[in-house]
Amino acid sequence: MTNxxxxxxxxxxxxxxxxxAGATPVEPPILQPADTLLDLYGEDIRARAYVxxxxxxxxxxxxxxFTVPVVQMHMEHGAExxxxxxxxxxxxxxxxxxxxxxxxxxxxxxxFDRNAPEVADARVFSELYKIxxxxxxxxxxxxxxxxxxxxxxxxxxxxxxxxLMRHIWRPGRFRALVDRYSGRAPVPESRAALLxxxxxxxxxxxxxxxxxxxxxxxxxxxxxxxxxxPKLSNDDVALLDAVLxxxxxxxxxxxxxxxxxxxxxxxxxxxxxxxKRLDALSAAGIDVSxxxxxxxxxxxxxxxxxxxVFGFYAxxxxxxxxxxxxxxYDALTRRLGEGREIPAxxxxxxxxLVLELGGAS
Amino acid sequence: MSIKLGVPSKGRLMExxxxxxxxxxxxxxxxxxxxxxxxxxxxxxxxxxxxxxxGEIPRELRAGRIHLGVTGTDLxxxxxxxxxxxxxxxxxxxxGRADLVLAVPQAWVDVNTLDDLDAVAAxxxxxxxxxxxxxxxYHRLCREFLRDNGVxxxxxxxxxxxxxxxxxxxxxxxIADITSTGDTLRANHLKTxxxxxxxxxxxxxxxxxxxxxxxxxxxTFEALIQRLGIN
Numbered sequence: 168m169t170n171x172x173x174x175x176x177x178x179x180x181x182x183x184x185x186x187x188a189g190a191t192p193v194e195p196p197i198l199q200p201a202d203t204l205l206d207l208y209g210e211d212i213r214a215r216a217y218v219x220x221x222x223x224x225x226x227x228x229x230x231x232x233f234t235v236p237v238v239q240m241h242m243e244h245g246a247e248x249x250x251x252x253x254x255x256x257x258x259x260x261x262x263x264x265x266x267x268x269x270x271x272x273x274x275x276x277x278x279f280d281r282n283a284p285e286v287a288d289a290r291v292f293s294e295l296y297k298i299x300x301x302x303x304x305x306x307x308x309x310x311x312x313x314x315x316x317x318x319x320x321x322x323x324x325x326x327x328x329x330x331l332m333r334h335i336w337r338p339g340r341f342r343a344l345v346d347r348y349s350g351r352a353p354v355p356e357s358r359a360a361l362l363x364x365x366x367x368x369x370x371x372x373x374x375x376x377x378x379x380x381x382x383x384x385x386x387x388x389x390x391x392x393x394x395x396x397p398k399l400s401n402d403d404v405a406l407l408d409a410v411l412x413x414x415x416x417x418x419x420x421x422x423x424x425x426x427x428x429x430x431x432x433x434x435x436x437x438x439x440x441x442x443k444r445l446d447a448l449s450a451a452g453i454d455v456s457x458x459x460x461x462x463x464x465x466x467x468x469x470x471x472x473x474x475x476v477f478g479f480y481a482x483x484x485x486x487x488x489x490x491x492x493x494x495x496y497d498a499l500t501r502r503l504g505e506g507r508e509i510p511a512x513x514x515x516x517x518x519x520l521v522l523e524l525g526g527a528s
Numbered sequence: 529m530s531i532k533l534g535v536p537s538k539g540r541l542m543e544x545x546x547x548x549x550x551x552x553x554x555x556x557x558x559x560x561x562x563x564x565x566x567x568x569x570x571x572x573x574x575x576x577x578x579x580x581x582x583g584e585i586p587r588e589l590r591a592g593r594i595h596l597g598v599t600g601t602d603l604x605x606x607x608x609x610x611x612x613x614x615x616x617x618x619x620x621x622x623x624g625r626a627d628l629v630l631a632v633p634q635a636w637v638d639v640n641t642l643d644d645l646d647a648v649a650a651x652x653x654x655x656x657x658x659x660x661x662x663x664x665x666y667h668r669l670c671r672e673f674l675r676d677n678g679v680x681x682x683x684x685x686x687x688x689x690x691x692x693x694x695x696x697x698x699x700x701x702x703i704a705d706i707t708s709t710g711d712t713l714r715a716n717h718l719k720t721x722x723x724x725x726x727x728x729x730x731x732x733x734x735x736x737x738x739x740x741x742x743x744x745x746x747x748t749f750e751a752l753i754q755r756l757g758i759n
C-alpha cells in the first residue's frame with residue numbers, strides 16, 4: 168500500500184503539470200446533491216456511490232467523480248474556452264470486490280472548447296499520454312459517436328433507432344433488441360396476443376398509479392406500428408456487427424471502417440472525425456500505428472461519454488483498474504446546462520496507481 | 529463453548545424451524561412467556577438457541593456471534609456482500625418458500641416482460657420528467673437483477689412494508705416484493721412480469737464461515753450435522 172502522503176505529493180505534481188499546460192485549478196465540494204447524480208446516472212450510481220443525508224439538504228453523495236461538479240461550475244460562470252484541473256479523493260462503494268479501493272485520489276484535466284473538437288480530444292489524450300509514458304501502459308481508444316452514427320444509418324424506424332441508441336451502454340439489451348428487430352428472436356406470446364386483441368384495453372382490473380390510459384394506448388399503437396414495420400435486414404445486422412467488431416491499431420481500424428462505410432455511409436462523418444483526431448495525435452508526437460482502436464470500447468462504462476473514449480492499462484497487472492481514463496461528454500453538458508451546451512472532453516489519472524506501478528517522474 | 533444456533537424469533541418461520549429440528553430428534557423451544565427471547569435445546573449437548581429477528585440473522589452470522597443460523601435466502605443475498613464467502617449454505621429446509629418478483633398494475637396490458645418494462649420506463653421518464661419508480665425493500669437484489677437484464681430509466685424507492693399499496697397511493701409505478709401465492713398482488717390489482725422472478729427464496733440453514741469451529745466445538749458440530757442429515 169502506497170502511503171497517503173506520497174499519493175498526495177504525486178497528485179500535486181500531476182496537477183502542477185496540468186496547470187503548466189494552461190489549466191485553471193478548481194476545488195469542487197466533496198458533498199454533491201444526490202438528485203442531480205441520480206437523475207444523470209440512474210440507480211447504478213447508488214450501487215457505486217456513498218449516499219448520506221441530513222434533514223436540511225436531503226440526500227447527498229460523496230463525490231463519485233469530479234466531472235459533474237466541474238461541468239456545473241463551468242456552466243454557471245465559466246468563460247470560453249476553458250480548461251480546468253483538480254485533484255482530490257473520490258469515493259466509490261465496493262460491494263463485490265474487497266480489493267478495490269473505496270476512496271482514492273484522482274487528478275483531472277477538462278477542456279471546454281467549441282472549436283476543433285478532434286484537436287481538443289487529441290490534446291487531452293496527449294497530456295495524459297506524456298505524463299504516463301514512463302509506465303509503458305497500453306492505451307485503449309474507442310468512439311461512442313461512431314456507434315450512434317452506425318445505428319442512425321440502419322434502414323429501420325426512428326423508434327427502433329432511438330431504442331438501440333438508448334442501450335448502446337447495455338450491450339446485452341442492445342443485442343436482444345437487434346435480435347428482435349431482425350426477427351431472430353421470437354415475439355413473446357403475450358405480446359403477440361396483445362397485438363391481435365380486438366379490445367385493447369380489455370382488463371377487469373382498475374387502472375391504478377400515475378401511468379395513464381393514454382400512455383398505455385400510445386405504447387400499444389407503437390407496438391402495432393413496430394409489428395407492421397419491415398424486419399431489420401440481415402445486411403444491416405451484418406454491417407452493425409462489422410462496426411462493433413473493429414479492433415486493431417488505429418490506422419488499420421480507420422481503413423476497415425472506410426470499407427464498411429461504402430455500405431453504411433452514415434458513419435462517414437464519424438470516420439472523418441476519427442481521421443482528424445489521428446492527425447492531431449500524430450502532430451502531438453504519438454505513433455497512431457501503435458495505438459489500439461476498439462469500436463466497442465467504453466460500452467460497459469457509465470453512459471456519460473458520447474464521443475472519443477480512452478483508457479490506460481498496465482499490461483502486466485490485469486488486477487488493476489485503468490490507471491487513467493477519459494473521453495468526450497458533450498451530452499452531459501447539455502443535460503446539466505438547462506438548454507445550453509458546450510463540447511467538452513476530459514480525463515483523469517489515479518496518482519495512487521501511478522506510484523504503485525513505480526512512478527512516472 | 530457451545531455452538532450458537534440463531535433461529536427466527538416469531539411466527540411461522542420459527543414454528544416451522546422448530547418442527548424441522550424436531551423431525552431430526554432435536555427439540556428447540558421457548559420457555560414460559562412468549563415475551564422471553566431465550567430458548568432451550570433438548571436432544572443434543574452443547575448447542576445453544578439464540579432467538580433473533582430473521583432480518584438480523586445475516587448480520588449476526590457475518591459478525592460470528594452465532595455459528596449457525598436459519599433465515600431466508602433473500603435476506604442473506606440482500607444483506608451480505610459476497611455472501612458465498614461469508615456463509616456456507618448448508619441445507620435448504622423446504623419451507624418459507626417465497627419468490628421475489630417484479631410486479632406492475634394488471635391494467636398495464638402492454639407490459640408482460642422486462643423488455644416491456646424497460647420501454648415503458650423510457651416513455652414514462654419522457655412524459656413525467658422523472659424515472660419510473662419501483663418500490664422495494666430489496667434494493668441490492670433488485671438493482672443487480674435490473675442491471676443484469678439491461679433495464680434503464682427506473683429508480684428504486686424504499687418501502688419497508690405494505691409495498692403492494694404503493695402503486696395505488698401513487699408513490700411508485702411498480703414494485704419488487706416477496707410473494708408466496710400471489711394473492712396480495714392480485715388483491716392490489718398487480719401482476720408479475722413473465723421474466724420478473726428476481727429470486728426464489730426459502731428458509732435455509734447457514735454456517736458462518738468466519739468462525740473456526742475447532743475453537744468452538746468440532747465434536748458437537750459433527751454430531752449436529754450428522755443428526756440433521758447434512759453430509
